[in-house]
Amino acid sequence: MGGSNDTLNSMSDTLLAHDVVQRALGEALSRGGEFAEVFVEDRSTSSAMLDQQRVEELSSGRDRGAGIRVVVGETTGFAHTADLSEAGLLSAARAAATVAREGGGGVREVALGTLREHPSNAKILPHEVDKAKKIELLRFADDIARSQGSSITQVQVALGDSVRRFLVANSEGVFASDHQVRTRFNISCVASGDAGMQTGYRPVAGTRGFELLTMEAIEEAARGAAHQAITKLDARPAPSGDLPVVLAGGSGGILFHEACGHGLEADAILKNASVYAGKVGQQVASPLVTLVDDGTVTGEWGYLAIDDEGQPGARNVLIENGVLTDYMWDHLRARKSSRTSSGNGRRQSYQHLPMVRMTNTYLLEGDSDADEIVAQTPRGVYVAQLGGGQVNTATGDFVFGMTAAFLIEDGKITAPLRDCNLIGNGPEILQRVDAVATDFSMTPGTCGKDGQSVPVGTGQATMRLSGVTIGGTAA
């Protein structure tokens, strides 16, 4: 829990003694499991919110516990507990082992080597920052946003941080720990005008300490959110139908996350529930598309030294010059396919089973000029910010929402547009990438899958799609 020295001391200790972890693994395998894993986690979070210029409530939280899984044939048994005593762990291990119905007889010995530790690269730990200092930042952001125009009627500023330590050990000898520090700031503004209210939003987030939140970064976000809301007061309804779309650098990574990222996760592939199953080696996208999932981008929101199964984060090329090269893998799916994990096994917390998840997913830069791309688009839509999306991996149909967009007329960015969704089919849209620029940047986001949320990054340079269905109301 933030602020207390006891917390700091306990956080720097080993989460669980070596021999206790070994005995828990042994117990988990005692009924004949083929694979067992113990995951111990200690997470402290804190948050503060300024709403209507009032500091509404500071909150702090602490979650500690262990998740144990046992794999027998095609079946995974899982149990979790907040009781980190040896008795608590052994009891969870027995619960997870109930899936091994035949009974293997006796406790199995598991020998673990030396713990592989991964210290955090955070410079300023969030819980060492004075709470008053955090509130000062919130107020600073609020002032900046409100000073952008009298039409700004609502400002909500939030700050959150988490310090997550985990230890993971398995029956194949993995024994590793990680220390992940994440800091997040976001600002939402409402502007009011004759035609109603409009909203603006900006996040600043990274796998970093409090050093992430410089005055410059906060000022830029606050200005950006306020201007977005003010600009949209004059927005006209978005068009309805197919048009070329230019996605500004950084904003469009979510497109690839939805259009193909989820469909390249090996759990969907092995269940033949993805339109990309069986397509390795095939041209699945325009030759301009080289897509990478990369857990090693230090400081980004989806960065990880090791994934939640102890596998080092890696840079994995998924699509190279339009050709599908590989999928993303976790331990279980890799094991079934007799290969190694790609470092994409992630879980929301010790209470969840790991599955295949993205980390930082981005499109490599091209060689076009961003301004030129707009200038060479006679009529279309320029999307300055996307707000999220959703995909059905089995059909490939996906949507993504634009939260800041403009018309392009005669090669120029003109009237602002109201919020709406764009819709497309992954394999078709990937073929329609017809220009990629050099102004690469990344955006933080939260990815939800089967009820679990994990932090991810997405990135790309300014790019154009030759046609996308725009879900507006204007003819």
Add this chain to the structure above:
Amino acid sequence: MSELMQRAERILDGAKGDEKIEVYLSKGVDTEIQAYQGEVENLSSASSSGIGVRILRDSSAGAQVGSAWAGSLDESALIEVLNEARDNARFATEDEFVAFAKPDGVAGTQLALSDALVLSTPLDEKIAMALELEKMVRTGDHRIRQVDAANYSDYVAEAAIVSSEGIRASYERSGAFVSVEAIATDGTTDQTGWGLSAGRSPRELDLSEAAHDAISRATRMLGAVKPASMKGTAVFDPRSTATLLSIIGGALSGEAVVYGRSFFANRIGENVASPLFTLIDDPTDPRHFAASVYDGEGLACRRNVLIQQGRLEAFVYDTVSARRAGTVSTGSAVRGGIAGSPSAGCRALQLAPGEFDQAEIFRRVGNGIFVESLTGVHSGVNPISGDFSVGITGLMIRDGQLAEPVREITVASTLQRMLLDVLYVGSDVEWLPGSAAGQSLAIGGVAVSGS
């Protein structure tokens, strides 16, 4: 008195000086089973508990509140939580409207929300249900290529909310669910369909209904095309309507209203919807899965009529938003578990049933589009501006009947417009998990974007 309640009361004794404490304790067990191709894919069982504490300090200019939580009921966690909440309170703005709920004399409606069968049903029977459901879907129609996941899950949860202001509320609830996603193929393309069944215990679950739902939703989408753009009438199926109602419920939160973040602000008494539209939030109705005796601050839940025949009647409030608005709580505090502080929200929405069933609505609409599923609700609906644009799959309605399936299209309008454009409310109420029940709903004048 429950054991949890006794523990919660003991924590109140830890108050220092004249500070006030609110304690929220929760405890639960749950089971989750996934079946895949005739085998159990995952089996998890777990018990969890947690504590959320808020501490309030009165001061000359109002009150300050701070909060803290922990995912355990250990003594050490408890001490840490109290200290941290107390420290956090010092940094909150002194606010004359900040207060804890005080008992308001409204008695909780007695509801049977927990069924002992969840715990007494052997694990093997639950596993058998997941396997059976998977098999029913996989073998139920030759066009079903496979079942992505067939799930059984259940829980029993217990909670207590007590405070220095005299709040004493505790309850237990249980739930059991099966859900299944089918993938159908016509040889060239695939389509998916979801089926589910929910109850308070395994005996209330209807496997064949869930299986039939998944199969028919997946197979009737086969051959779906992208239609031309048009303007017309959309008939939302009950599940899609429930999603729509939850969004509208968000804009009826007194908190959104007092903060100027709702398009309903300052419109009480106005006709905001078609006269056919009567929207009620009623957690005391036991048919609703989200039914509850107490709200998130420990006040009795009650029936609140929000929109009556199109006229905006009321908003839902928790204690603080009510004080800001100069009124009293409607027993509508919701909180997202131990880590969440109370806020005002709808819990159990339902529309007053209309006159016609779905088939009759199709007949009366004549031509339009039937919306079977929505995607991109979080990215395409802005509850502040009211802008509405969602991806849908569904079927065309031609000459009063369902016709060809359609996909990769959006339906757009504004929430303000859609409420006024309601043409028919179905008589086909479906009680669904979540904060709203569903029924068929026909809305005119929507823009459909296709090719």
